[in-house]
Amino acid sequence: MTTNKLRVGVIGCGAIAQRRHLPEYLARHDVEIVAVCDFSEERANQVKEQFGAQYAITSTEQLLAFDEIDAVSVCTPNQFHAAVSIQAMKAGKHVLCEKPMATTIEEAREMVKAAEENGVYLMVGHNQRLMPVHQKAKEMLKLGKLGKVLTFATTFGHSGPENWSVDGAKSWFFNKDQAFVGAMGDLGVHKADLIAWLIDDPIAEVSALVGTLHKEIPIDDNAIFLLKTSGGSIGTLTASWTYYPNEVNSTILYCERGTMKIGADPVYGIVVEYADGVKEHIEIGKIQTNSEGGQTNSGVIDHFVEGILSGEGHEINGLEGLRALEVILAGVEAAKSGQIRKVSH
Structure with missing residues (x-):
């Protein structure tokens, strides 16, 4: 990273992104929300305005092509968790994936492997x-x-x-x-x-x-x-x-x-x-x-951001997600x- 801020993108702009990920990113002074992505252009634009992202897009590939993005939250339906996470890690992005991390053991193992092979962190959102x-x-x-x-x-x-x-x-x-x-x-x-x-x-x-x-x-x-x-x-x-x-x-x-x-x-x-x-x-x-x-801050975003910026990684890593x-x-x-x-x- 060339700045002291973690620059993030959020893929999937549904409830978990709007109520947990984005508000908690926004609350941190060391995070910059670069882009949000959703298949619904209207929803992506609404979320962009609400949380001050720079870009609203409808293509995962387009979001992952941003060199300035360091890390992504994967907030898609469960079916797409593995494919999107692996794609992001191959693009050199750290990944916070919502739970369950995948729909099969094979997918989850591929996610863990992708993190290791690409030298990035994979965290699963077990809050x-x-x-x-x-x-x-x-x-x-x-x-x-x-x-x-x-x-x-x-x-x-x-x-x-x-x-x-x-x-x-x-x-x-x-x-x-x-x-x-x-x-x-x-x-x-x-x-x-x-x-x-x-x-x-x-x-x-x-x-x-x-x-x-x-x-x-x-x-x-x-x-x-x-x-x-x-x-x-x-x-x-x-x-x-x-x-x-x-x-x-x-x-x-x-x-x-x-x-x-x-x-x-x-x-x-x-x-x-x-x-x-x-x-x-x-x-x-x-x-x-x-x-x-209820508890207003889940702690998930704090754990994700601090694990990356410190270089210490995450307790709730891909292997932990796989076990669950x-x-x-x-x-x-x-x-x-x-x-x-x-x-x-």
């Missing part, structure tokens, strides 16, 4: 582990006072993309070809990343029940995974698009010497109840939600077969 409550919870778990996590329940649910996407009920989230899976790819993959990171124990086995229970859509609106970690802990992962009206984003850890509840209390971010009767109530930040009053995707794809297979699937990391 859960960047939330203050989860950072604090991990710090507390490391102290060892609770002992080993024996069982867990992690849940992420809301009323569905029709209430979040800029396209409403016509959103690509409901297009099976573009989304590939529903609630488990939208929300479940976040929790697959979170739980393994939080308890520092990779997921080894998955069984699953996946269904379309209420919405008239061709993909799942609910998924419940039963997970077993390499260290022997077992628990549930629930992803839902039918939590009306309130969003739930919580994790409960049942440990040898007590229970930790994260995001489950209306006042305190973390509540710990020890087996000896002692209780801790920790008020720290807010769980990020799509509704008013493996859990989701194992769940897809488990649901189809009715059998437990092993996760090969």
Whole structure:
């Protein structure tokens, strides 16, 4: 880079770009938004004006041809994550790709390979582990006072993309070809990343029940995974698009010497109840939600920008994204077969 600012482009101008990526880029003094790209010229122009980008274009190739762009956010439908990210990395751009990073293991591996071969950074937008409550919870778990996590329940649910996407009920989230899976790819993959990171124990086995229970859509609106970690802990992962009206984003850890509840209390971010009767109530930040009053900065853009400018890279790299995707794809297979699937990391 020839300037002390990171110069970025954003590919895909939907809700995640408008509500997370672009506002968070704009809030930083060391970032310059060079170009935004969307197949809808009208939307690209609106976003350009709103966030002060220099250019609004409709061609990914045209955006990637800008020599002055150092890094890109890939905010396209899931189907295009891998192809666009690889194209960007081959053009020498650092990439922040939304989750799930790809629709197949092969695609994800190609993304990791492209980053290595082109000497650029690849980060995946798993924001859960960047939330203050989860950072604090991990710090507390490391102290060892609770002992080993024996069982867990992690849940992420809301009323569905029709209430979040800029396209409403016509959103690509409901297009099976573009989304590939529903609630488990939208929300479940976040929790697959979170739980393994939080308890520092990779997921080894998955069984699953996946269904379309209420919405008239061709993909799942609910998924419940039963997970077993390499260290022997077992628990549930629930992803839902039918939590009306309130969003739930919580994790409960049942440990040898007590229970930790994260995001489950209306006042305190973390509540710990020890087996000896002692209780801790920790008020720290807010769980990020799509509704008013939630965490306003996801931390994703900060992590992406600072990892590039410092030269230190990213904790949530392509390999981490691949591990979370493996859990989701194992769940897809488990649901189809009715059998437990092993996760090969």
